[in-house]
Amino acid sequence: MALPATLDEAVDALAAEPAAVPVAGGTDLMAAVNGGLLRPTALVGLGRVAELRGWEYRDGHALLGACLTHARMGRPDFAALMPGLAAAARTAGPPQIMNAGTLGGNIISGSPTGDTLPVLAALEASLVIAGPGGARRDVPVSDLLVGREQLSPGELLAYARVPLLHAPQTFLKATGRTGPGRAVASVCVALDPAHREVRCAVGAIAPVPLRPLEAEQWISSLVDWDGARTVHPEALTAFGDYVAMTCIPDPEPDPGTGEIAALSPGLIHLRRTVAALARRALGRALS
Ligand SMILES: Cc1cc2nc3c(=O)[nH]c(=O)nc-3n(C[C@H](O)[C@H](O)[C@H](O)COP(=O)(O)OP(=O)(O)OC[C@H]3O[C@@H](n4cnc5c(N)ncnc54)[C@H](O)[C@@H]3O)c2cc1C
Structure with missing residues (x-):
């Protein structure tokens, strides 16, 4: 395994051995190797690149x-x-x-449950x-x-x-019943006072983080940006519901009958979870 000391050395090591795979902490990579999904012939370790x-x-x-x-x-x-x-x-x-x-x-x-991803998306x-x-x-x-x-x-x-937004940001995550672990859903809310914007991203419920842009615009218009940066408690609840409905919409109407099928119990539960996370995340960011 190559162990370069600088970024350019690491890039050179990769260029010299095109089949080499970079490894940082190895937590995902080794899981893939142990699971038989990956057989790297060479590694470039990034741990010494200060x-x-x-x-x-x-x-x-x-x-x-x-x-x-x-x-x-x-x-x-x-x-x-x-x-x-x-x-x-x-x-x-x-x-x-x-x-x-x-x-x-x-x-x-890039796992859907990668916890940093909705934060990076919101920011x-x-x-x-x-x-x-x-x-x-x-x-x-x-x-x-x-x-x-x-x-x-x-x-x-x-x-x-x-x-650097110099304002509150919150991240909340719901996990399965077994306790701490991978997210079932996660929400990041970031305030951007300079642009008078509330930013939000929802993680884990889709392959990539989702941005509920209309819900962001709606709640941004209600925040008292020059004052205490608060909104009415009912607006917090409505924001949570808006985010959840945007990210987990109702099924499309049947093209023949126009009927809308009921959402599955699992998705109803997930929608409630997202609504609660978004409401709480915004409430904490504004408090
Ligand atoms: C038991 C367990 C629990 C976990 N729980 C969570 C959790 O709750 N939330 C969560 O988000 N994650 C979780 N993870 C996943 C994992 O810890 C994270 O995704 C971690 O951030 C991966 O970083 P790493 O440095 O270990 O990546 P590595 O395993 O070293 O690399 C992962 C991939 O990224 C590539 N790579 C790494 N660095 C670079 C780079 N600088 N440039 C180009 N390619 C690069 C590698 O080639 C590889 O393909 C869990 C993992 C395990 C094993």
Whole structure:
């Protein structure tokens, strides 16, 4: 396994061995290897690339290194900067997973239940991709998640570029009955006072995070941005329902009869869960 010490060395190592697979914390990769889904012939370990393990500020944004671990993102100094990501990182699996698992691995794995993904979607983060010869390109996180953009051979995810909004952000996650674990549904709410916007993304209920844009616009128009930044409690409930109905809509009418089939009990329950998460997430962000 190659163990480069800098980002450019890591890119060079990948370019030199096109079949090599990058590995950060290995939590997803090793699960795939152990499950027989992946047989990498060579690995490029990213654990020694110091520049990918921290963050820096640039032009009103934070550049978050791809090898930031969930444990590191959960600490108070990071939470003061990125409260939504910190809250998501604190729920991303048991402690040994949080100590090893990274932001970049979470993004590249792109699992529907990846906890950082709805936060990055709500914050409209972009990704800095590093390629051979010092090349860098920016890709919206949503484009990578839906497959409009992909990493080319020899490229690495280097940083997530996340706007600094200097306002409350919340992340809430519902898990199955067995307790802590993968999300059944998750919601991130981020306030953007400079643009008088409430941003929201719902995770885990679809292959990629969903943005309920009309619900965002509606609630943004009700927030008293120059005052206490509150809304009427009934508006919180209505927001939760609006988000849930947008993300889990009623079935389309039957083209022949015009009848609308009933939503399955499972989806009714999921809709209630999303509504409750969105209501609470907004309530906490505004409180
Ligand atoms: C028991 C268990 C519980 C878990 N619970 C949760 C949970 O609750 N929430 C959650 O979100 N996740 C959970 N996970 C998933 C996992 O921990 C995260 O997705 C983690 O963030 C992956 O990061 P990693 O560094 O371990 O990635 P790795 O396993 O090292 O890599 C994952 C993939 O990303 C690629 N990759 C990694 N870094 C880069 C890079 N910089 N550039 C290009 N490609 C890269 C690798 O080649 C690989 O394909 C769990 C996993 C386990 C095993």
